[in-house]
Amino acid sequence: MTNGKPTKEELEKLVAHSRLEMERILTEARQKYPDGSDIQFVGGDQVWVHENDHENRTKIPMSDQMLMLWAEAYGASRGGATQLLKGKEGTLEIARDITDVRLRMTWRRQRGKNGNYALNVRILPTEPPALTSPRFKNNPVPQALIDMVLKNKDGLIIVEGPTGSGKSTLMAALINEINKTQSRHIYTLEDPVEFIHTSAESLVTQREIHTDVDSFYQGLQTAKRSKPGVILLGELRDPLTKRAALESAGEGHLVIGTSHASAVPEAISTFIGAFPSDEQNDVAQRMATSLKGVIVQQLIPSTDGKVVPVREMLTVTPVIQGKIRDRETGTGGDLRSVLMSSEIRRAEGTFSKDDDLLKLVTAGLVTREVALDNAINAEELDARITNSLGLPA
Numbered sequence: 001m002t003n004g005k006p007t008k009e010e011l012e013k014l015v016a017h018s019r020l021e022m023e024r025i026l027t028e029a030r031q032k033y034p035d036g037s038d039i040q041f042v043g044g045d046q047v048w049v050h051e052n053d054h055e056n057r058t059k060i061p062m063s064d065q066m067l068m069l070w071a072e073a074y075g076a077s078r079g080g081a082t083q084l085l086k087g088k089e090g091t092l093e094i095a096r097d098i099t100d101v102r103l104r105m106t107w108r109r110q111r112g113k114n115g116n117y118a119l120n121v122r123i124l125p126t127e128p129p130a131l132t133s134p135r136f137k138n139n140p141v142p143q144a145l146i147d148m149v150l151k152n153k154d155g156l157i158i159v160e161g162p163t164g165s166g167k168s169t170l171m172a173a174l175i176n177e178i179n180k181t182q183s184r185h186i187y188t189l190e191d192p193v194e195f196i197h198t199s200a201e202s203l204v205t206q207r208e209i210h211t212d213v214d215s216f217y218q219g220l221q222t223a224k225r226s227k228p229g230v231i232l233l234g235e236l237r238d239p240l241t242k243r244a245a246l247e248s249a250g251e252g253h254l255v256i257g258t259s260h261a262s263a264v265p266e267a268i269s270t271f272i273g274a275f276p277s278d279e280q281n282d283v284a285q286r287m288a289t290s291l292k293g294v295i296v297q298q299l300i301p302s303t304d305g306k307v308v309p310v311r312e313m314l315t316v317t318p319v320i321q322g323k324i325r326d327r328e329t330g331t332g333g334d335l336r337s338v339l340m341s342s343e344i345r346r347a348e349g350t351f352s353k354d355d356d357l358l359k360l361v362t363a364g365l366v367t368r369e370v371a372l373d374n375a376i377n378a379e380e381l382d383a384r385i386t387n388s389l390g391l392p393a
Contacts, residue, residue, distance in 0.1 A: 017069075019073050026099055042115065090109040158257055158291070168234075179200045179202045185205070192209075228253055357381060
């Protein structure tokens, strides 16, 4: 110990011990909560496990010191404890393989009564999910979305949903299907890389932001010089990246990108609205031409005590292209009215969130109450459920 600080050798021992402690806690938490998806390590508090939409407090204590040691042990390539302590973003994010699982690890600075740091660990499958995975059993991935991904050689497909909605899993399953069935060059840009894809029928290139390349935009520029057939963008993060995605989609590449909107109209309006007002008309024209479809997903409680995905999907048609081009109506409520219309509901590959909720209620997979709590138009959905179940009005 020198001036109250551990020597280099002492720090190395502390870091090595912290790795063993992480392995011990992971093993214990996964044994007690086999369906757990996330583990929260809160400095000055305990370890929490998120399982089937519930937060479960464990009796395992957690300290800021241990969180900082883990930042050094696993996040040194991203700046480690120094980045967490002094970085202006206040976060540190990486993906690592620990014991027999792959983890997405996100540290954060925060204000707490007894601690100032926390770490969220997302437990990822060791293999990329398949479209036939049990996680999609109760609400399979729409065939129209699968066809959209497999049959289009160019254009833009946007996958949306809040954090923790299963977007990454859905996109990984789609990429896995391309990899298994088609001969293409799949080029992914992710922050961090969550699922590792091994080249099968397709050549797969995976690059991690801040590790292999500085930004999504820079990665896109390099990707276009590598003759990709499919480009997966882990996040449509800023106007520069969004414009580059539109350009790539119009230059013969199929671009699949993700963001955090909770509804189809919001997804389109926020994409266009991210640009300065004098550029939005041009962006709308490009988007109307390049956009193939939008899928929005979230997870809601199911009747078996777990969670089930509920989705909303828009397949772009000439009518939808016109709505997107029309700056008066194409970025707001009018797209919602189109999506909710009976004519559009009959179109292949387009359905509203309430349509999907009705299907889940009818199948007994979610309760009426849960469906109405998550509905776009609860009054209309309530009437549709009553009619579908043959109940008296």
